[in-house]
Amino acid sequence: METIQLTKNMPVSSFHNFADDCIGTGRMGLALQRQYQEQLRLVQEKIGFKYIRGHGLFSDDMAIYQEYEDETGQKVAEYNFTYLDMVMDFYQEVGIKPYLELGFMPQKLASGDQTVFYWQGNVTPPRSYEGWCQLVQATLQHLITRYGRAEVVTWPVEVWNEPNLPGFWQDADMTEYFKLFKETFLAVKAVDDQFKVGGPAICGVDDVNWLQQFMAFCHEEQLAIDTVTRHFYTISDPETAGHYSYVTLREARESLTELEISRSIIDDYPEYRGLPMHITEFNTSYRPDSPLHDTNLNAAYIAQLLSRLGETSASYSYWTFGDIFEEMGVPFTPFHGGFGLVANGNIPKPTFWTFAFYKKLQKNCLYKGEHGLVTSDGKERFAGIFWNLTAEAMSFQLDFPEEVEKWCITSEVVDQQTANPLQSWHDLGEPANLSAEQRALLQQIAQPKVTTTVTSDSYSFTVQPHGVHYFEARPRKQTSDRGYDYQRVLAGR
Amino acid sequence: METIQLTKNMPVSSFHNFADDCIGTGRMGLALQRQYQEQLRLVQEKIGFKYIRGHGLFSDDMAIYQEYEDETGQKVAEYNFTYLDMVMDFYQEVGIKPYLELGFMPQKLASGDQTVFYWQGNVTPPRSYEGWCQLVQATLQHLITRYGRAEVVTWPVEVWNEPNLPGFWQDADMTEYFKLFKETFLAVKAVDDQFKVGGPAICGVDDVNWLQQFMAFCHEEQLAIDTVTRHFYTISDPETAGHYSYVTLREARESLTELEISRSIIDDYPEYRGLPMHITEFNTSYRPDSPLHDTNLNAAYIAQLLSRLGETSASYSYWTFGDIFEEMGVPFTPFHGGFGLVANGNIPKPTFWTFAFYKKLQKNCLYKGEHGLVTSDGKERFAGIFWNLTAEAMSFQLDFPEEVEKWCITSEVVDQQTANPLQSWHDLGEPANLSAEQRALLQQIAQPKVTTTVTSDSYSFTVQPHGVHYFEARPRKQTSDRGYDYQRVLAGR
């Protein structure tokens, strides 16, 4: 049993909690779908992220870039913002702003045929950089006209996605990417200098080299970039069987080193020192078919990461909010190891609650350990999260300051016995297509167990294996109505 | 541990389950209120009763009966159905039909000033029986015009409420009540012979005498009544302190004797033998300030009653669905011992779930005992409810038929550790006026704990003190998607 002593005047550090800054999404075209929207609505109601980032802004299903032949037979570009407006209007409806990833390449503007994913995003450089920059600028101008300059310049801009992988950028051609970056950077700033623009959006493959070269390039070209962006995944060795991948989690500590290295590469340049680093994607597994994503273990692991990511990074975007997602095809079953916080059928997964809990923390950090953290509002309200990545139960005791006579504690528990819809889905026989009744059952089972307790001095609790435990404590004042005697009620007479 | 053996061809009896037939309500005028409507909407969504019965159809806040002076100075009656339509339209909206209790007396039609309740229902006979009968007939005619004859004649009619109490009927004057009954009975039948009309709506005070005399009166007058109605409460000796009454529960068995006696009084008349007996009110305590109503003990006790009431009665109407109720004034606090299944703030109380569980039972009864019952649909689906009125945990084991290889069991548990919003409200300090946050917390805490399990042959479970345990069992068939291996998911690799 670990004991944590909370006192009135204990030293506090400020807690860099950016858990709600940004969230990932399937390609933008999917945002037209009703189920996508229902899932995001649920996420926004219970968590409430500020930004949303995903691929496919310029992919052909969004239909923005079009061409026609004029009378002289010349190709002329024209832009269609019908679907873009539907998506952006919806984002406004649910109170989220886009984090604009500029990509992939419209077929008609592409220099080649290489595509990525089941949904075939073209990943080749533009056949005309001028055409590309005009597309970027026309799109930003349209957004400014529709949503107002003051609003739109708060939408961060990122150039492309994971150019260090040949699958996402033809030949992973670094020189070509730097060209794309510079051209795009200047084009965006020409629309409005207040836009925050960043890159290189790399994943953890040859990342040290890429980042070093990218920073050197920006330095040489004197590009006053606003953010540096990268991705972060923490598994190794996926093994595939049928539609699924089984993976091995790495130690969080070990994984986090990657970020510290990135941080120091940036900070080596005086002009970029302290520049916000944005992890524009992170998760455990980088595959959308890893059943790990649906488990309580994933929730506990992410709880641990969220306690640490703010140390290096100003934003970290869990990849993704929901399971309407088609990178490897349309999922066959509601639980299929997708990235989402929400499974199809609008069922929150355990990791959903990890984010909901982080959202409720207070601003001062009183305690941060391997298995939990405690925050306060600087007055008499405490909130904390504890997690257990091991296979055995762990116990904790919190001692409260003495100044208060009674505390009312509300706790929310997510572990294998509660808020484990994956297990219930398995118990039901792993149905591929949920009936309305099954869906309702799983939604109900997916809720955390909420309890209240009254204590005068300390709060003891046990976190089960793979569990996440949230609590908040407030001073309790009893205001019984005339004649009401709870002890007598309990006694039944 | 009690063991119950379920086999494929075990003998079944049909289960007279009328738990969802009728529900009580505060006076009709309250049905105009938004919170009343929200509570009833919740009840209808999760349980779904057929009929709703309460007082005050003709009370002055419904404003139906009006008079004016014509040119000659004569009083002329006129009827105002503005509010009645609002109430009935709402009942249609939520799919419930009124069980029409005819009463109380409009002030202008009353022969005296005596009133009952904080809301002052006039309980005196009409100053003109002709005026009364015209009021009844005009109301029924209006309803027929608006909602259709076929529909309205399915709405049962009951004459007055508890005339055997002087508080509800001036002097508890039996002769006068019989007059009222006969006049009203004939007036209703004159509108349409298909109406089902009953009385005497007595409570358990001098009830044997009243019922004997009532049956004798109907027999002599050759009134072809359609139902006999009475009330049923099961506590004794309320003690009042401040705004509250603390009561003692009687043994269910002992209380049920009352109903058997009533049944036999009716059956003594050949022409009335087997006539439906309707318990148009029942509950534990007959006072709306008994904290007992809000407890898990109440839920378990009602679970026991519901297993037995169908043996004598064709309908039994829990008094009441919600806590928007003013008989003793407006409640000061959300939990105040009101009759409702739902506390103010739209928080389901434990007894709410007892009804929700009975609603889900199947038609065949396989087992009925002191602490539980098991039903089936005649095929391979089982559902049962178990309860525990004692202070110690009780364990049960159900053995399933061998023909099926695996069963998936869903259980829902309501006991002092789960679905006990009263305790959490106490933990919060018994606030009189819930904040939005507190209301949401209590609504969440009020949900049963739902779990799923897989078993091959038997299901063992423990019912905690004052707990109610619902389960259903269905054959399980696994249909894993290609490559999905749940054991591997659990193993985390």
Next chain:
Amino acid sequence: METIQLTKNMPVSSFHNFADDCIGTGRMGLALQRQYQEQLRLVQEKIGFKYIRGHGLFSDDMAIYQEYEDETGQKVAEYNFTYLDMVMDFYQEVGIKPYLELGFMPQKLASGDQTVFYWQGNVTPPRSYEGWCQLVQATLQHLITRYGRAEVVTWPVEVWNEPNLPGFWQDADMTEYFKLFKETFLAVKAVDDQFKVGGPAICGVDDVNWLQQFMAFCHEEQLAIDTVTRHFYTISDPETAGHYSYVTLREARESLTELEISRSIIDDYPEYRGLPMHITEFNTSYRPDSPLHDTNLNAAYIAQLLSRLGETSASYSYWTFGDIFEEMGVPFTPFHGGFGLVANGNIPKPTFWTFAFYKKLQKNCLYKGEHGLVTSDGKERFAGIFWNLTAEAMSFQLDFPEEVEKWCITSEVVDQQTANPLQSWHDLGEPANLSAEQRALLQQIAQPKVTTTVTSDSYSFTVQPHGVHYFEARPRKQTSDRGYDYQRVLAGR
């Protein structure tokens, strides 16, 4: 045809448009009702008032003031805020703040039995001023605790209603009212000095005398009152037949003199000069059974008043927003001459649109005449309202500034041919109880006729008898899509 010339640099005056400041309501207890809430929701969606004022905060159906006997047999006050919170929570939901009229007297705190209205508000002085002041203070304190001090002190406070009528204040006893005013004023200010408190809430009977004496009293007692409040109705000689009153409208000009006199009585005191005068009730007829309220004539007359009321007064509260209202009993029919902007069945009356139109005006007044006004936003957007109180059509022409090539004009028309649900209700046979189909039809018919036009220089239009005509004009820019030719579409080939 009147012609109005709008030019780029014409002189403007600022338009004191307080049409949306405050709206009246039936007694507070009615705010618990669903239909009341639906009507207010509609009003807030389409118009959006800041404040709502009505009677009955302390009347017995709100159940705030209660008493019990302690062990020594002494009466002790206790307060029940259950219903008050429901009402205030709802007001918050629809974005309206209460204008707190303190009254009437709880039965148990009253010195006599005199009541007003069908719903029996007690209009006698308190039997204990101390008890009254404690009630007022406890209520304000409760509101501050629940809704926050910063919010609650923005809720204006008015002491009682129309004490100059014996029906509303026993004997119209001026001395007693002044006592009530002073005690209450001091009690409120003792809770928080920021509260804005006013009176004497008089109607137009002996109003000059009352106001003079009231101001003299405040002056002598050195009460730093924040507002002076009065009422304003503009008809004479109601004649009653059955449930209805037929009335005669006075000339607006003549009626408005009353307000100018009040204004000058206030301004005679140096310390009160320019003090905000609030008309806390106004309408044409002061009776809730005047069919005039439901007509297009009423809408046109109110349009005229709204152009002028800001000249003397800082707030003017139309009495009332809806027809859930019981002062003379429950209405028998949906159209019954009630005060409301909305008829029962949620049908907007013509006057509803007068307010909706005033809400859309711009801040600068370019033109104000007997029959209309024109406003602008100081740029190139114009909005105006014209009305016709005569029995003959009137025509107008607006000449726009030349700087703009094309104008797109949107107009909304409410007259006897359009947005006249009263006539359609009559055509349907004046049904007392609307079917769902009839209700939908009348809601549809109640909408203004909306049209768009394009013009290059001037806008001519005709206002039909009793019509109200709203328009707005904006510069038009055509952005045809490639190949779209509207003239060809019109030509059908």
Next chain:
Amino acid sequence: METIQLTKNMPVSSFHNFADDCIGTGRMGLALQRQYQEQLRLVQEKIGFKYIRGHGLFSDDMAIYQEYEDETGQKVAEYNFTYLDMVMDFYQEVGIKPYLELGFMPQKLASGDQTVFYWQGNVTPPRSYEGWCQLVQATLQHLITRYGRAEVVTWPVEVWNEPNLPGFWQDADMTEYFKLFKETFLAVKAVDDQFKVGGPAICGVDDVNWLQQFMAFCHEEQLAIDTVTRHFYTISDPETAGHYSYVTLREARESLTELEISRSIIDDYPEYRGLPMHITEFNTSYRPDSPLHDTNLNAAYIAQLLSRLGETSASYSYWTFGDIFEEMGVPFTPFHGGFGLVANGNIPKPTFWTFAFYKKLQKNCLYKGEHGLVTSDGKERFAGIFWNLTAEAMSFQLDFPEEVEKWCITSEVVDQQTANPLQSWHDLGEPANLSAEQRALLQQIAQPKVTTTVTSDSYSFTVQPHGVHYFEARPRKQTSDRGYDYQRVLAGR
């Protein structure tokens, strides 16, 4: 002025009104979109069709047909019903059943690469007829499992779409289509003999030859087909400019001849005589870029067609309900000449109301002419529709039976002055992307003008050019409340 005499016992014919039987839709994958669903919800609320038919059930965006390699390297089919269920669940939600058009070909099952439309539906025969039949059967079996056999067998089945066009079926190869038809027909009937199966779904190109050969083929092969299906469009000579096509309407009479010929080809076979002919697509223009679709002229023309189509056909499905549609790409503007009854932005077009009006007609036809028809319910309720395809106003007079004293007439008018959102959109400058305010304005302007009138004997009205006029007449009974005098209200005193 045309006068139509209605008498009590005039001869009636039964009116074959199948206007609400079926409606067309963009490809099934679009049914996942929120805006698609909002448009269909609007259509179902106001009109309410029974069936919905469109392309793309088996196209790749629905993701049903999948393949994988087994251990031996063999391709094995597997089926993914994730998206299909979402679509079908939604159809259930809004009360519409699918009319199952079997097509197009999944890429992996196709014998070639030819595609149709911007969204690239593969239109080649299956590379394996066995694989195709298994796909069809697996899909039907899945639907039966999920929605119940009794329900699913009421969903009509049609084999492919317009095989007589080379664009829709490779080489318009008749022999290959007949093979496809027979194989599919037998496969469907093998699942359940109750399925109603039909073809050949041809359009009006070489249609006589195709239909003759198809019937001969069925006759020879002794296929007991359930329906014969074809399409029907009524324009000629589209001329394209930019994104749009301008077309010429043919005389309705002339066009209808096509259907009579089809009818007689079918009826020539004794075993097929009287077999239901289903027009599974019809509209004026067959291009989704014809501004004609958005006009009042289109509404009037369709009104005329709907009066006649039932003479030859048992179903006629307007192509389509809404403008979420991608056959020629994503529309650039809300009004773009799409097929839909509803424009993007959820704005009903004039033709929407034509269907809404036909839906409200009664079962007996009293009068049918070139410009209108009148129906009755066999009692005292009349309903009719009149239209005007000319450029001059037309006047009509209806004389009612004398037995009734007063009639209340409700009329709904759609013409160029009212319910013409296209013109207002033009007035606004033809904006490509509607603001929320513009959308609300256009939705309001798109409503018909509704009026009521009272008459004692006849109803005269004028239909403006391109107008559609709906009316219904019912006997009027006045039930004035005591004291209510409408004439006095009108007189204003």
